[in-house]
Each structure stands twice: as structure tokens, then as C-alpha cells.
Amino acid sequence: MSAADFVPPGADLEGLRRAAGGCKGCHLYEDATQTVFSKGPATARVVLVGEQPGDVEDRRGEPFVGPAGKLLDRAIEEAGLDPKDTYTTNAVKHFKFTPAAGGKRRIHATPDAREVAECRPWLVAEFGLLDPEIVVALGATAAKALFGPAFRVTKSRGMLLPWPASAYEPAQFDREDEAARAGAYALATLHPSAVLRSDDREPAFQGLVADLRVAAGALG
Ligand code: URA
Ligand code: SF4
Numbered sequence: 001m002s003a004a005d006f007v008p009p010g011a012d013l014e015g016l017r018r019a020a021g022g023c024k025g026c027h028l029y030e031d032a033t034q035t036v037f038s039k040g041p042a043t044a045r046v047v048l049v050g051e052q053p054g055d056v057e058d059r060r061g062e063p064f065v066g067p068a069g070k071l072l073d074r075a076i077e078e079a080g081l082d083p084k085d086t087y088t089t090n091a092v093k094h095f096k097f098t099p100a101a102g103g104k105r106r107i108h109a110t111p112d113a114r115e116v117a118e119c120r121p122w123l124v125a126e127f128g129l130l131d132p133e134i135v136v137a138l139g140a141t142a143a144k145a146l147f148g149p150a151f152r153v154t155k156s157r158g159m160l161l162p163w164p165a166s167a168y169e170p171a172q173f174d175r176e177d178e179a180a181r182a183g184a185y186a187l188a189t190l191h192p193s194a195v196l197r198s199d200d201r202e203p204a205f206q207g208l209v210a211d212l213r214v215a216a217g218a219l220g
Pocket of ligand 1: 051052066069
């Protein structure tokens with residue numbers, strides 16, 4: 001099973017969003033409230049990819065609207081990026097969690113490599129419609145989904161990398177589109193949740209902002 005069976009060929013972003021609402025490409029849809037797809041315009045010059053929706057996102061149906069999202073919004077602002085020019089999505093579109101013993105609380109569980117691979121057709125379909133100048137991976141799960149399992153955020157964070165656009169080219173794109181994408185960049189940084197968990201929050205936040213400033217500097 002994978003999301004590939006649910007991605008409608010030739011769909012626009014709205015069509016993808018609608019279809020993703022009914023995805024059963026892996027088991028994660030069973031316990032989550034709803035699919036959380038993406039936010040932002042297809043024309044965005046900056047694309048940010050997170051891990052998976054959290055508890056708040058699962059209830060609201062929108063990515064990055066909980067505590068990590070609020071922190072990310074502040075970092076985007078401080079880095080001088082235009083929030084209206086960003087598109088935000090996740091490597092995995094359903095919330096994976098374990099119930100806390102006895103209570104109603106749901107504890108975030110990291111999606112494994114198989115779940116990320118099963119959800120990846122949505123990410124590939126999104127990039128088929130997007131035309132970013134820079135793609136930002138937030139944390140290890142997103143970075144591995146975008147750049148492969150050997151990628152280490154700890155080694156490469158904050159470095160401008162070439163965006164491997166060809167890995168995301170759907171067959172229907174012609175050579176002109178490929179050429180237009182060739183100049184794009186990619187960058188990995190830590191996940192905003194890692195800043196929230198950090199013992200030393202302010203320097204961790206400033207590190208995230210510094211990485212996003214590198215991304216802002218790459219915009220033409
Ligand atoms: N963390 C993520 O990676 N994505 C969200 O949408 C929210 C929190
Ligand atoms: Fe489909 Fe992804 Fe949800 Fe799994 S996590 S059911 S592949 S949208």
C-alpha cells in the first residue's frame with residue numbers, strides 16, 4: 001500500500017488536497033482525526049516541509065497551527081521571509097501518536113521510514129505543481145524524505161544545497177519547466193519542536209532564525 005493509489009493524475013493543488021482527505025495509503029489514517037495537507041499558495045517562492053501534523057493540527061486540519069507552528073511563524077518573520085510567500089507542508093499527512101497512559105492526551109510518535117515512504121507520493125505530487133526558489137526541510141524526518149535516508153541534519157544544517165528537482169519531476173513536465181527549476185536551492189534546519197524541547201531555548205531559536213536567514217538570502 002502507498003499514497004500512490006490515491007493521487008489523482010493531473011490534479012491541481014485543490015484536487016490533491018481533496019483526494020488526500022480520503023487517503024488510506026498507510027495505517028495512520030485509522031487513528032487520526034483527518035488528513036492535514038498544506039497551506040500557502042502554489043506560487044510560493046519558499047517551501048517549508050515539516051514532519052507530520054501535531055495534536056492541534058490534527059484537530060484543526062491545518063499544518064503548523066500549534067505551538068511549533070507559532071514558533072515557526074516568529075522565526076520566519078525574524079528571518080525576513082514573507083509569510084505570504086511560503087507554502088508549508090509535511091512529509092507525513094496524518095498525526096501519528098500514542099495515547100498517554102490513562103488520559104486523553106495523545107503523545108507525538110515519530111513516523112518511521114516506511115510511513116514516510118508510503119506518504120511520499122503526496123509530497124512528489126505537490127512538488128510537481130510548486131516552483132520554489134528554496135525548499136527548507138524542518139528536522140530529520142523531512143530532510144530524509146527530501147534528500148534520502150543518509151542525510152544528516154546535524155552535519156548539514158544551514159548549508160545551501162542544490163534542490164534535487166529531477167527527483168520530483170512528474171512525467172508530464174516538459175524540458176522548459178525542468179530548466180526553470182534547475183536553479184532552486186534546498187536547506188535543512190532543525191525542527192521548531194526541537195527548539196521548544198531545548199533546555200536553552202533562545203540560542204536554539206536564534207539558530208533556526210540564522211538558518212532561515214540563509215534561505216532568505218538565497219531568494220533572487
Ligand atoms: N510539526 C510538524 O512537523 N508539522 C506540523 O504541521 C506541526 C508540527
Ligand atoms: Fe495516506 Fe499519508 Fe495519511 Fe498514510 S499518512 S494514510 S499515506 S495521507
